[in-house]
Amino acid sequence: MPTPRTALIVDDERDIRELLVLTLGRMGLRVDTAADVASARQQLAANKYDLCFTDMRLPDGSGQDLIELIATRYPDTPVAMITAHGNVDAAVDALKAGAFDFVSKPVDLQVLRRLVQNALQLSEQRRAQQQTSNNRLQGESAAMNALRATIAKVARSQAPVYISGESGVGKELVARLIHEQGPRSAGPFVPVNCGAIPTELMESEFFGHKKGSFTGAQGDKEGLFQAAHGGTLFLDEVAELPLHMQVKLLRVIQEKSVRAVGANAELPVDVRILSATHKNLAALVEDGRFRHDLFYRINVIELVVPPLRERREDIPALAHNVLARLAQELGEPAPKIAPDAVQMLTDYPFPGNVRELENILERALALSDGTVISTDDLRLPTPRAAGTPGTTPSPAGGVGKPVYITGQQPAVPADLPDYIERLERDAIVKALEECRYNKTKAAAKLGITFRALRYKLKKLGID
Numbered sequence: 321m322p323t324p325r326t327a328l329i330v331d332d333e334r335d336i337r338e339l340l341v342l343t344l345g346r347m348g349l350r351v352d353t354a355a356d357v358a359s360a361r362q363q364l365a366a367n368k369y370d371l372c373f374t375d376m377r378l379p380d381g382s383g384q385d386l387i388e389l390i391a392t393r394y395p396d397t398p399v400a401m402i403t404a405h406g407n408v409d410a411a412v413d414a415l416k417a418g419a420f421d422f423v424s425k426p427v428d429l430q431v432l433r434r435l436v437q438n439a440l441q442l443s444e445q446r447r448a449q450q451q452t453s454n455n456r457l458q459g460e461s462a463a464m465n466a467l468r469a470t471i472a473k474v475a476r477s478q479a480p481v482y483i484s485g486e487s488g489v490g491k492e493l494v495a496r497l498i499h500e501q502g503p504r505s506a507g508p509f510v511p512v513n514c515g516a517i518p519t520e521l522m523e524s525e526f527f528g529h530k531k532g533s534f535t536g537a538q539g540d541k542e543g544l545f546q547a548a549h550g551g552t553l554f555l556d557e558v559a560e561l562p563l564h565m566q567v568k569l570l571r572v573i574q575e576k577s578v579r580a581v582g583a584n585a586e587l588p589v590d591v592r593i594l595s596a597t598h599k600n601l602a603a604l605v606e607d608g609r610f611r612h613d614l615f616y617r618i619n620v621i622e623l624v625v626p627p628l629r630e631r632r633e634d635i636p637a638l639a640h641n642v643l644a645r646l647a648q649e650l651g652e653p654a655p656k657i658a659p660d661a662v663q664m665l666t667d668y669p670f671p672g673n674v675r676e677l678e679n680i681l682e683r684a685l686a687l688s689d690g691t692v693i694s695t696d697d698l699r700l701p702t703p704r705a706a707g708t709p710g711t712t713p714s715p716a717g718g719v720g721k722p723v724y725i726t727g728q729q730p731a732v733p734a735d736l737p738d739y740i741e742r743l744e745r746d747a748i749v750k751a752l753e754e755c756r757y758n759k760t761k762a763a764a765k766l767g768i769t770f771r772a773l774r775y776k777l778k779k780l781g782i783d
């Protein structure tokens with residue numbers, strides 16, 4: 321028998337809760353209810369829901385906050401807002417915050433049923449995407465097979481894993497797989513880009529805060545550690561943590577409890593820590609820019625993800641799979657890649673690794689005739705021995721070419737942070753354009769959380 325779909329109804333009006341429980345129950349769903357934000361948070365942390373309905377005004381907070389929480393922390397759960405009749409502004413705000421739809425009071429049962437069907441389809445699609453994401457670590461090279469075997473092994477343990485490797489190489493993907501294949505898979509996976517959180521907000525982001533603990537703290541806020549309770553916290557770009565935060569983090573990891581900013585008591589947290597950076601963390605420890613004791617704590621197991629140019633045999637299959645996915649998203653048949661184009665890709669050093677391969681192919685698909693990708697469509701930057709510092713490959717192929725040297729020498733952009741920032745900026749702008757500036761969708765497309773995208777937009781100054 322298939323497992324029943326589950327829904328969470330958050331409303332302080334008992335009549336509405338009963339109506340929804342009855343209607344959804346008749347549609348075969350198992351329904352939980354909550355009368356306020358606090359109990360909704362608890363239910364969300366303890367269960368996985370296929371659908372959530374929330375009222376706009378709740379005794380201890382707003383439905384809007386709950387929608388934002390679900391959109392960032394539980395993105396697989398579609399959420400709909402129950403609004404007062406005719407309150408268009410609230411409905412629009414809810415949609416902007418990440419709700420997939422809204423239903424107005426008095427609730428029309430036919431509208432409600434249709435909405436539930438849509439939501440279930442949505443969560444089905446998300447599940448299917450998740451399934452494919454499980455197998456997304458592609459490549460049959462010896463290095464990839466060894467990596468998969470190591471992932472399977474470390475997934476079973478609770479030890480902190482430090483994932484190292486160049487930018488775009490698949491570190492976050494590896495972290496997700498470790499979470500998904502381990503005993504915490506039913507719990508949350510909370511990725512956090514340590515480089516994207518403004519320093520002054522870091523403590524409150526990580527550990528939460530109490531209402532009024534500083535100017536702007538309008539309500540209690542849960543931190544990332546609490547959000548990852550029972551699951552995994554993935555500290556991406558961990559090298560970017562300022563020293564004072566490193567001390568605090570170390571304490572939390574050791575004590576297994578957090579104290580929210582402005583709180584008196586410590587709260588126990590059960591979190592597995594995974595971390596990653598494209599920087600040489602050991603060298604930063606040597607330089608005194610990363611604490612040795614924290615490095616020692618998070619680096620119980622080190623997992624190295626090799627750059628794409630060290631497993632060139634994976635490039636053809638990866639390229640075909642990426643193109644097939646992109647074409648499927650467009651509802652078109654997958655194009656072929658001309659043999660000389662495959663060769664050209666295989667020879668290219670990919671300083672931006674798999675992410676760069678994806679970007680190059682996405683552009684190539686747009687430039688191609690749709691049936692065959694040629695060498696011209698790839699617009700790979702031509703190697704130059706010297707010149708201006710590395711910049712992002714431009715669709716025009718002329719101006720703004722990254723500088724790299726092929727052959728025996730490794731690809732070396734003259735200013736790596738600048739080069740990476742440009743790659744990142746290009747990818748974000750492209751994703752936003754393709755998603756018509758819907759940030760939730762753009763974040764999903766980029767494989768990052770809504771929160772991470774918001775921070776990146778701020779950091780890169782993209783409006």
Ligand SMILES: Nc1ncnc2c1ncn2[C@@H]1O[C@H](COP(=O)(O)OP(=O)(O)OP(=O)(O)O)[C@@H](O)[C@H]1O
Binds near residue numbers: 490493494597767
């Ligand atoms: N082996 C792989 N097979 C398929 N796709 C991959 C593989 N490795 C990476 N990717 C894809 O490449 C993109 C970049 O991967 P990911 O974000 O995990 O890299 P990263 O190393 O965490 O990057 P950064 O250092 O910039 O945070 C993602 O779209 C991911 O799905």
